[in-house]
Amino acid sequence: MGWVGAGVLIATTVYFLYCYPPRSWTEPRPLAPPEPKPEATDTISTADEPVPGKHGPGPSTPGVETEEEDSQSTPKASASSAPPPVLAVPTLSLDSGDSETSNPTMPSISQFLRGTGQSKPTDRDNAAPKPKPPQPPSLAPPQQPSTTGGSLMPPPPPPGPRPRPSQANSLSPPSTLQPPRLSSGSSLSPPPSAAASQRGPPNSSSRLSSSTLAPTPVTLKKPNSKKVILEPGFSPLDWAALTSNPNNNLRGKDVPPGLLRVTPSMLKEQHGRKGRDAWTSYHGKVYNISPYAPYHPGGKGELLRGAGKDSAKLFQEIHPWVNWEGILGECLIGILVSENALHAENTLDAMD
Numbered sequence: 001m002g003w004v005g006a007g008v009l010i011a012t013t014v015y016f017l018y019c020y021p022p023r024s025w026t027e028p029r030p031l032a033p034p035e036p037k038p039e040a041t042d043t044i045s046t047a048d049e050p051v052p053g054k055h056g057p058g059p060s061t062p063g064v065e066t067e068e069e070d071s072q073s074t075p076k077a078s079a080s081s082a083p084p085p086v087l088a089v090p091t092l093s094l095d096s097g098d099s100e101t102s103n104p105t106m107p108s109i110s111q112f113l114r115g116t117g118q119s120k121p122t123d124r125d126n127a128a129p130k131p132k133p134p135q136p137p138s139l140a141p142p143q144q145p146s147t148t149g150g151s152l153m154p155p156p157p158p159p160g161p162r163p164r165p166s167q168a169n170s171l172s173p174p175s176t177l178q179p180p181r182l183s184s185g186s187s188l189s190p191p192p193s194a195a196a197s198q199r200g201p202p203n204s205s206s207r208l209s210s211s212t213l214a215p216t217p218v219t220l221k222k223p224n225s226k227k228v229i230l231e232p233g234f235s236p237l238d239w240a241a242l243t244s245n246p247n248n249n250l251r252g253k254d255v256p257p258g259l260l261r262v263t264p265s266m267l268k269e270q271h272g273r274k275g276r277d278a279w280t281s282y283h284g285k286v287y288n289i290s291p292y293a294p295y296h297p298g299g300k301g302e303l304l305r306g307a308g309k310d311s312a313k314l315f316q317e318i319h320p321w322v323n324w325e326g327i328l329g330e331c332l333i334g335i336l337v338s339e340n341a342l343h344a345e346n347t348l349d350a351m352d
């Protein structure tokens, strides 16, 4: 109940003061002159104001009369020695740092809270200005003198030109929202792939085309190719199947088993005509090429060009990559010997 009573008493007092304010509150500028000397004196003497009689009578000056009236009305009136709200409110600003440093003549909120409320800065403020961390210009709006009055809202952004993205630092959002730009010299073609690096150098025909997907002219048959169309059943696979069977006598009907000693004259007589098989020599060995003639990709005529003689030179000129022994292994007749060697051997055999 005590608190309720005190509350009622305070409310009544406030209401009374509201209805009948003292003259010092209603008079326009009792302490308005911004002369530093009287204000400084008032500020210093604020502690002594609760004792009104200390100053003594001084009816000659209006300021003293005002102080006496204030002290007589209520102790709270002593706060009137502070600068009137008319002067202090316009200086209220949330800009604590820059306004206090850049414009020392304008009292900031910190000065207002210190109770001085004087437009003249103290020696502490002039001697040691607080170092303030640098702030990014894009995050902090430009400070302007708070001439608008008692608004506690931050000032709106200035209507001036906005900072360009190029001038903003890395913390500014516009710089991060900028879409990536393609340089004018960049190429839109993709980089070469790993498979492309393993390919061989392009030939002359594909070099003329700008795209790698362009079809390369493929020559299926050489212009001067002498390959012939083989009869059905005479493909290389059919030849391979024929030679895989050892029962097939590919050496010839009248050829005795075992390797023969063949002289050049004997080889010459096996020319492939008149019902005789065609023999040829290759690297000192004699082969019967007659069974292979229908399987020869270059044709029977080309193959028989080497019949009755050595075919090494022709063979190497046309297709040195062909495995001779692998194809004609089952067609081996014997070894090529000289005429004299065979004659001497026959003589020795006769002597035995």
Ligand code: HEM
Binding pocket: 224, 225, 226, 227, 280, 289, 296, 297, 298, 299, 302, 303, 304, 305, 306, 307, 311, 314, 315, 318, 319, 322, 323, 324, 325, 327, 328
């Ligand atoms: C002795 C004389 C020979 C001649 C004059 C001759 C000639 C030829 C010719 C003109 C071609 C066609 C080449 C082309 O245009 O692509 C050819 C292909 C061929 N010849 Fe002979 N040839 C001879 C002996 C042989 C022999 C003894 C063999 C088997 C051991 C043989 C196996 C082949 C094969 C496998 C091909 C196909 C090559 C290929 O596909 O690229 N030739 N021959």
